[in-house]
Amino acid sequence: MDSQTFFKKLNESPRPVVVDLWAPWCGPCKTVKPILEKLAQEYRGRVDLWQINADDNLELLRELKIYGIPTLIVYRNGKETQRQVGAKPGSRLQRLFETLANGEDPSPAGMSIMDRFIRMGAGLALAALGWTTQSSWAWLLIGGLLIFSSIYDRCPIWRALTNRFKRINGPA
Amino acid sequence: MKMNESNADRIIRVAAGIALLYLGFGSVLRGTLAGLADAVGLVLVLTGAIGFCPLYAMFRLSTLKK
Numbered sequence: 001m002d003s004q005t006f007f008k009k010l011n012e013s014p015r016p017v018v019v020d021l022w023a024p025w026c027g028p029c030k031t032v033k034p035i036l037e038k039l040a041q042e043y044r045g046r047v048d049l050w051q052i053n054a055d056d057n058l059e060l061l062r063e064l065k066i067y068g069i070p071t072l073i074v075y076r077n078g079k080e081t082q083r084q085v086g087a088k089p090g091s092r093l094q095r096l097f098e099t100l101a102n103g104e105d106p107s108p109a110g111m112s113i114m115d116r117f118i119r120m121g122a123g124l125a126l127a128a129l130g131w132t133t134q135s136s137w138a139w140l141l142i143g144g145l146l147i148f149s150s151i152y153d154r155c156p157i158w159r160a161l162t163n164r165f166k167r168i169n170g171p172a
Numbered sequence: 173m174k175m176n177e178s179n180a181d182r183i184i185r186v187a188a189g190i191a192l193l194y195l196g197f198g199s200v201l202r203g204t205l206a207g208l209a210d211a212v213g214l215v216l217v218l219t220g221a222i223g224f225c226p227l228y229a230m231f232r233l234s235t236l237k238k
Contacts, residue, residue, distance in 0.1 A: 095175060115223065
C-alpha cells in the first residue's frame with residue numbers, strides 16, 4: 001500500500017483504526033499477531049485492524065517515521081492519537097481495543113479515563129474507610145495501592161525505575 | 173489478565189463492596205456476619221477496581237459489550 005492510498009483510506013474510515021506494522025522475520029510481531037487478530041474479531045465493526053508488512057511498504061514506513069517493529073499506531077478520524085513500539089501484553093492490547101470501542105482516547109498505558117476514575121474512587125473510598133473506622137492500616141495501604149495503580153503511568157519516579165529495570169534485563 | 177467487566181459492573185461492585193466493608197468494620201454487623209461482609213466486600217472492591225472477575229473467567233462470562 002502506498003502512503004497516498006493509506007492516508008486516503010484512513011481519512012475515509014468511520015471507525016478507529018489500529019495499524020500494526022510487522023515483518024515475517026520479527027519474533028515479537030509473531031507473538032502479538034494472533035492476539036491482535038483475535039481482538040479485531042472480537043471488536044469487529046467497532047475498531048479496525050490494519051496489518052501492514054513492513055518489508056513490502058518501505059515508503060510508507062519512511063512516511064510514518066517507523067524506527068522499530070512491531071509498532072502499533074492508533075488513528076481516530078484520520079489523526080494519530082497514540083503509538084506503541086514493541087510487543088505489549090494481551091491485557092494491555094485488550095484495554096486499548098476496549099477503550100477505542102467505547103469512543104474514548106487511550107492513555108499511553110492503555111488506561112481510559114473511566115478506568116482511572118474507578119480505580120481512584122475505589123482507592124479513596126477504601127482509604128477513607130480505613131481512616132474513619134480506624135480499623136486497620138491495611139485498608140489505607142490497599143487504598144493507596146489502588147490510587148497509585150490509577151496514575152502509575154504518569155509517575156516520573158515509576159517510569160525512571162521501570163526504564164532502568166528494562167535496561168538491566170533487556171537484551172545485551 | 174483480560175478484563176471481563178463493563179464500567180457499570182465495576183462501579184456497582186466498588187459501591188457494593190465499600191458498603192459491605194462499612195457494615196463489617198463500622199460495627200454495624202458483628203461476629204461471623206461481619207467477617208463475611210468484610211471478605212465479600214474486599215473481593216468486590218478489588219475485582220471492581222481491576223476490572224477482572226476470576227469467577228466470570230471460570231464460566232467464560234463477561235459483561236463487556238460485544
